[in-house]
Amino acid sequence: MADAGFWDRTARKYAASKIADMGGYEETLARTRSFLMPEDHLLEIGCGTGSTALKLASCVKQMTATDISSEMLAIAEEKRADTDLENLRFIQTEATKPIDGAPFDVACAFSILHLLDDLDEGLAHLHSLIRPGGMLITKTACLRDMSFALPPLIKVMQWIGRAPHVNIFSSAALEDAMRKAGFEIIESGYHGKTRTTRFIAARRT
Numbered sequence: 001m002a003d004a005g006f007w008d009r010t011a012r013k014y015a016a017s018k019i020a021d022m023g024g025y026e027e028t029l030a031r032t033r034s035f036l037m038p039e040d041h042l043l044e045i046g047c048g049t050g051s052t053a054l055k056l057a058s059c060v061k062q063m064t065a066t067d068i069s070s071e072m073l074a075i076a077e078e079k080r081a082d083t084d085l086e087n088l089r090f091i092q093t094e095a096t097k098p099i100d101g102a103p104f105d106v107a108c109a110f111s112i113l114h115l116l117d118d119l120d121e122g123l124a125h126l127h128s129l130i131r132p133g134g135m136l137i138t139k140t141a142c143l144r145d146m147s148f149a150l151p152p153l154i155k156v157m158q159w160i161g162r163a164p165h166v167n168i169f170s171s172a173a174l175e176d177a178m179r180k181a182g183f184e185i186i187e188s189g190y191h192g193k194t195r196t197t198r199f200i201a202a203r204r205t
């Protein structure tokens with residue numbers, strides 16, 4: 001089940017934490033921007049504290065950013081209040097629920113697909129939210145590609161309430177699931193130093 005309570009509890013700490021690999025983050029922003037058009041309505045699911053949404057909104061006509069956590073979105077609204085962005089709205093909702101304004105030209109899902117209860121169901125829903133020919137842009141922790149010691153460690157962390165529900169899959173399995181959901185992979189690779197968090201841009205066929 002989606003873990004809003006975990007994210008509400010960790011929101012302020014998450015907001016205060018520094019991006020571990022700024023070069024990788026900047027590269028992801030640049031590659032994402034390359035798929036955006038000024039007329040687009042852009043969706044971001046699992047937007048967290050809104051940092052990325054605030055950086056992308058000025059590239060498109062309209063942006064909708066959603067998250068399950070009210071605490072994450074409260075911080076996002078605080079940050080937005082310091083800007084003059086008028087084309088960005090934040091909505092509290094579960095990633096697999098319908099969203100007013102669909103279909104979107106582009107949907108972004110950064111560090112969220114591995115957190116969904118059911119990856120196939122989540123991808124099928126994203127497919128329904130994107131117009132035909134539109135793009136899904138993702139960056140996802142593919143935990144199966146990491147050390148074999150990690151899954152048991154995550155179990156322990158979950159047991160003591162220090163980790164949310166996560167799905168463990170490889171980048172190859174994620175790409176297969178995206179194709180099965182009706183996406184064509186356009187670009188796939190790693191940004192910055194990480195070799196565990198996969199950037200994938202895919203077109204809705």
Ligand SMILES: C[S@@+](CC[C@H](N)C(=O)[O-])C[C@H]1O[C@@H](n2cnc3c(N)ncnc32)[C@H](O)[C@@H]1O
Pocket residue numbers: 002003004007008045046047048049052066067068069072093094095096109110111112115116117
């Ligand atoms: C690891 S954070 C990533 C935040 C942001 N995308 C980023 O890259 O910094 C995961 C975010 O997804 C949200 N989330 C987790 N499960 C969700 C779900 N089922 N539906 C919507 N949002 C969810 C959490 O509240 C949290 O803000």
